[in-house]
Structure formats: structure tokens, C-alpha cells
Amino acid sequence: MIPELGHFSAFLGLMSAVGIALFGFFGANQNRASWVDMSIRLTKVQVAVLTLSFLLLITAFLDDDFSVLYVANNSNTALPWYYKVSGVWGAHEGSFLLWTLVTAVWTVLVATRARHISLKLHGYVLGTLGVLSFMFLAFLLFSSNPFERLVPNVPIQGADLNPVLQDIGQIIHPPMLYIGYVGFGVTFAFGIAALATGKIDSAWARWARPWVNIAWLFLTIGIVLGSWWAYYELGWGGWWFWDPVENASFMPWLAGTALIHSLAATEKRGAFKNWTILLTLLTFTLVLMGAFLVRSGVLSSVHAFAVDPQRGLILLTIFVLVAGGSLVLYAFRAHTLNTQVQYWGVSRELLLLINNALLVIAVFTILLGTLYPLGHEWLVGGDKKLSVGEPYFNAMFVPIMLLLSFALAIAPISRWKHTPMRLVLNALIFLGGSAVVALLLPWILADGVHLGVSCAVALAIWIMVTHAIACYRQRNALTLGFIGMSVAHVGFAIAVIGVAVTSVYTESKDARLKIGESLEVSGTDYELVSVQPTESQNFIGERARFDFGVQGSLFPERRFYSIREHITYEAAIAPGIFKDRYITFAGPMENDTWGVEIQDKPFQRWIWFGAVVAGLAALIAMLDKRYRRLSQRDLETRYSE
Amino acid sequence: MQKRLKTRLLLVTPLVGFGILVFFLGIGFRLGKHNVHPSAVLNDPFPEFSSVNLLDDERIRREDLIGTFRLVNVWASWCTACVEEHDLLLELARSGTISIIGINYRDQAEDAKTWLYERGNPYEKVVVDAQGEICVDLGVYGAPESFLVDPEGIVRAKQVGVLTRTVWLEEFEPWLETQVEQN
């Protein structure tokens, strides 16, 4: 009964999505407040029924209801309760139910929190979100129903959740990503509404910015969690693989970053209006493309969901309808948004333009690298397969990021319209200072100078210095917006240092050790003290103890999950501000030896720390007074148009 | 007027780019779909093998399959996807549509027997392939996988992954019907 109820709830969600879309669009079109209000009310209904549906699927997991196919495939009685809950979004069907729930939550937030904007805009935004919600739910119900029954042959035991997914990082990683993805669906709706009304002004931009920021924040956190999870769970210390699925999340992130910057110019100067709208559309287009790539099996990846051609076809259709439709609308309507804004020399507008150009180029190169194998396969035929790996992405991406860093360091001292040359030259002096530090540091620390790393570190230090100085100079008139920007840029600089240093200075050794033997890595001896059997509800394995330094110990494990016959390596990590020690234990070898790999990864944490700092900066900027002040004033104008 | 036209053209560029993108995604999608039905031993004789029947522990060889149309189905008790096609197999077996031979792939005999006992047995015979050797000869990627074998022992159709009703109705059954008519 419970699965049927869940299925029915989801169906009610679909119905309310139809209502939200119709009342929203026609309410806006006919300028009828009562219809838009109806749409607002329906968003509450929708979020209620989808929450219920989601809770019922969780119930099915907790009850071990293996008559539900999805539960049987992704759960097991031996699973701890929290993994049963997270198993709900461990595979395609349930994760997509979560996706639709997230859409409903965003929609209800936009419906209730954004009452100060004009009625027309509000109606169009809700209408667009209703259409998106409808498509997602239709896809869920007609091709990926998580409540599908498995009768009459009900298994007594489920297949277990994929062991690599049995992990805290994996519990929170997908929801964060989805919140981010769908958040860009909201900004997409803003873009569509702007095109539909033909009006985009600084009020529109001011109104859109907090939403973009929060979507971006969640996407950032989602990507960081994914990277962190891969780092400790996949067992070999990599933190970014340029894997198609990672690229699928990274491309919207880059486009979203460009959008944040372009919106700043649109809000403050009324500049780049066309471009901003295009970015709102492109970001979500990339989100949908990512969903298609991940869930259709077009590209292979460690993370990809199971392949089902029918699903892929439906997703491709959604992609073409939503993204293609929006771009057609753009082609016909965007000329109404034309603007003339003047700026000269190294103005802030120019820097933002450079930022956007570089970010879009970055998206383009990643897109090219991700899809190139498909194109090649088609041109040359199925015979010669090829893949685009790390070297290509690094070769393309590193120079782009260095150029970006350069523009970014001048950002805080730049002015709208025109920046006096004096200020630019001042900033360049600090670059010299930073370069000296970046060259001296590795020389003093005696590891030898690596020019690329010094270059990146110099730029990073320069960014920090210019932002600190700019904040100090403006100390009496600091807005949260400016602080947010500075913190975000400093976060970026921190991450740059982390990436550069870790990539080049990581030291890794592997060996076979007997008990009592030790291995020296980067000046530290790691002694294998003991190996003990370990076991839990659903796995057995060995747990090793390594001692190092004065009183450091690490306990890496090798586990064997019996139900899926699956081995995992639970790396042991000693995290630190300046270095991570990372031990992977490979288990028994011949002659009483044990396989081990030990890595010394300097500045590893800085990557994620920097990204999280940047994410939180988006939150700081969002709290800026001007976003709240506006609500009172605009409330009066809501019905006046 | 000319300037406006230029602006318009510029605004259409994203759409054009999108068109190209969709084209390549569509291509990739078609290629991917094509790959779902590879043909390891298609139109080749079913490989020689010699093993035991899980159900009665009697010896079983390739010759035992010859003489009638067979659906050879690779399965295992650890294979979760196999559950999805089980209903269809049971239905085919009970209606007498075709004789189904199971290949029990890299499995424990006890687990396999329990599995069949709990879910029902659609198989006339079950070839034990504990080491996966037969499946290597067959070019099996993993369970489940299904082969349609004609009375001469030639593999005529193949499904990698779950044998869905659609695949059965659209690919296996039509072929089977034309063959039966010819004979």
C-alpha cells in the first residue's frame, strides 16, 4: 500500500505542476493577480505531496520492503538505517525523485519569498518552473518509477547498496548537487521571464542575484564533497579526474560563476544584459546536458548510472525542448534588451568581460574534451576509440586559470567606467613582491623551485594582498557585497595554491612490508605495526596499523563486501593544514608481506578549504542590505504595472 | 536596419551552437544504443562445453542443447538485475513458448538452488559454470545475458543485460515465428 501511495503522491505532484505552469503563465500574460496567487498556492501543494512521496520511499527502505524493485536493488536488511535512508538516492530512480522534490522546494521558495517583484515577472517565473517540474515528474513517473513493484517473486533479501556509496560523503553529496543544479533552474526561469516581459533592469538583477548566489553555493559544496569523497573513498588519493560526470557538474559551475559576475555588471551598470540572460539559459542548459550524459550512458564514467536507452531518449527530448526552446525565445526576444554602456581602459566592466570570456572558454574546452570522443567516433567510424584524459584538460585549463587569476587580482582596485592607471600600476608593484615570496619560499624550504608552482603561488598571494588592501582602504564604507567578493576571491587564491602545490609536490611510494618493517616517504618513516581482522554487518576485512613520527598512527583497511563480492580500500588519512598523509592498504601478498602505498600530499586541504570559503562568500554577499531594502519599496510597485 | 539584422544574427548563434551540440549528443546516443546489442558469437555455433546440470547433477554437453530452439540465459543468484527478467522467463517456460537453458555463472550451487526454489524455476536444465569458463567462450560480459539458439546449435540472437519484454517481443519472438513457419 505504501509504495502505491507514494506513486500516487508523485502523480498529484505532476498534476499540481500542470496547474502551476498554466496559472503562472496565463496569470502573467493576462495580468491577473488571482491566477498567479493560485499558482503560488499550488506550489505549496506540490511540495507537500512530493515530500510525502519521498518520505514514503524512505519508509519502504526502512521497512525492507523488497517487493519494491528499487528497494530490492539498492538495499539490504544488514544495512545500517542511515544507509537505508541514503540508499533512497543511491541510484537513478530515487535520486531523480529527490531531484523533483528539490525542484518543488525551490519553486515554493520562489513563490513565497519573491512577492516583491512585479506580478508579470513572478507569474512567468512560476510558469517556467512549473513546466520544468512537469517534465521532470513525467520523466520520473513514466520511465523511472522508484515505486515499481516486483511481484509475484518478492526476494527475501535485497542486493545491498553499492559499497562505495556507503559513506557519509555520499549521503550528502547528491542532495547538495541537486539543490545547486535545480537552483540554476530558478535562474533559468528568471531569464525566461525577463525575455517574456522584455524588461530587464537593475531591480531584476538585484532580485536575481541572491538566488544565483545560493544555487552556486550549493553546487560548490556539492562538487567539493564529491571531490573529497573520491579522495578518501576511491583509495588512491586523486581528488579530480576530469571524468565526464565530474565535467558535467563542473561546466554549469563555471557558467554559474560567469553568471554571478555578469549579473554584477548588469545590476550596477545595466551592462551585458543580453549576455546575462544568455548565461542564465546556458547554465541550465549545461545542467540538463549533464543530466543527460550521466543518466543515458552516452559517455562512460565511474559515476554513471545504469544504461537505459529509453530514458536517454526522454532526457534528450527534455533537453532539446527546454534548452532549445529557451534559445529560440532568446533569438527572437533578446534584441529588446539592448543596452549602450560606455567604459574605458581597465574598467571593472572590462575585467568582468575578461572574466566571462575566460570562463566561457573554459566551459568550451571542457565541453570539447568531453564530447570529442563522440564526434570522433562518428567521423572516423566505430573502429578507433579514443579518450580525452587529464593531460588535455590540464593543458587547457591551467593557462586559462592563470590568466583569470591575473584579472582577478586587479578586480578589487578597479572602478566602474574607468580605473585610473595609477591604481593599476600600484597593484602591479605588489605582483613583484608576491613573485619574490613565491620564488623564495620553495628555495628556503629546499625542495627546489618549480616554475609553474611559483607562478601560480605568486598570483595567489598577489590576489590576497590586493584584496586585503582594497578592504582596508574601504574600511569605513565596506558593504557585505564587497566583503563577499573579496572573500570569494581569496578562497579562489587558496584553492589555486592547494592545486598547484599538491599536484607537483605529492610524493608517493609503494612497497610490500612485513610486520615491523617501515617505509620512508618524504622524510617520515611509516612502520607497519600490526594487521588485524575486522568485520561488520556486511563486510569482512583486514585493518593495519602504521606508526609514524612521535605518536602518529594510521589504520587503513581493506574490506570485502560479501553480498556484492566487492573489495574496497579504506584509505587512512592524517589530515593537516600543510600536508595530508595518505595510506592505502592493499592486503596480503606472498611470504607474509602486506601491500601498501603511502603518499605525502602537501597543501591538499587548501583546495577544498578555498572552495568552501568561496562558497560561504556567496552567502555573505547575499546578506547585503540592498537585497533586503528593496523588498519594501518594490512591494508597492507589484500591482502597479 | 542592417545593424538590427546583424544583432539578430548574433543572437541566433547560441541556437546554432546548441543545434550542433544536440547533433553530437544524438549521434553519441545512437552509437551507444547500437552498442547495447553486440554480437559476440552471433551466427556462430554455440561453443563446446561439458559441465554438470545443477538440477540433477547429471553431465551436460553442447549436444544436449541441439535439436530444438533454446533460450540460453546466463544468470546468478548474486545478480540483482536477473530478478527483473525472471517473471518473463517463468512466463515463457510455463506457456511452453520455448525451452530455456540456464547457465549459472560464477555462483555457489547452494545459493543458486535456493534462489530457484524461492523464485520459481523457468529452466529445463541449468549448466553449472562456477569458474565462468563457458561464459568466456560465449563472450559474456556479465549476468544477465540471453542467447537464442536454433536447432542446429547456432546462436541467432543475443541480449546483453536484462531480457525485457520489449526485446523479447520485438527481436526474439518475430524471428522465432518466421523460423518455425519455415520448418
Add this chain to the structure above:
Amino acid sequence: MKSHRRRKLTIIIFLFVGSLATVLISIFALQNYINHFYLPDEIVSGEVPLERKIRAGGFVKPGSVVHESAGLGVQFDITDLNDATFRVHYEGILPSLFREGQGAIVAGRLNKNGIFAASHVFAKHDENYVPPELKGMVEHDDP
């Protein structure tokens, strides 16, 4: 008005040159950094460039996995399930889903002795996984 026009022209030229440069650089980088994928029979037949970074794949031949006596070195055979088989040497911990009889992809260099020195070994976290490159493999052998 005139200067404004010239500015606009500069921006358009800048954008055009910029995007052209990006495309050219990308294609150049792709030419250089692409990993070609080879099947066992191609490796065996000697049509594969030696000492260049490539990828190859097939099925891990059951019973062929041998751990070397020191270090984490391991050797195994990759086969296309027909006659073609080549030997792989890898130094490090094999991925958790690496298993005999299952599909695997190796990245590295083929040396002149016909041994593939792998820097990475890939296997997917799913028991039914076949690397898409391998799905084509079987068709490839078909007449």
C-alpha cells in the same frame, strides 16, 4: 559616435580572434593529448606505436594475475576472448573492482618487448560494467 563604432569593431575583432585562437589551441591540444584506444589484436599485430601514451583494454585472463616478488608490481594478461593476448605490468594497488574474467582498461605505454607498462588500471564500480570501448571489441572481430 565614430569612436564608439571603432570600439565596437575592436571588441568584435578581439572576440573573433580570441575564439578562433581558442578553437585552434583546443584542437592542437586534442591532437597531442588524445589517448588512442587499442584492442588486444591490434597490440599483438604490432600496428600500435611503441613508447607512446595509449590506452588498451580487454578482459583480464583468468589465472594470469601474478604478483611480483618485491614491491607492488603485478602482471596480468589482457585478452579479447579470442587468440589475441598481451601482458601488462603495473606497479601499484589494483582498483577495487579489478577481477579475473572481467573487463579492464589499462593506460600506459607499450614497450618493444610487447609488454604494456601501465600507469593506470581502470575497472568500474559495478559488477555488470563493460567499458564501452570493449562493447565495440566484439563487433570488431565479427566478419
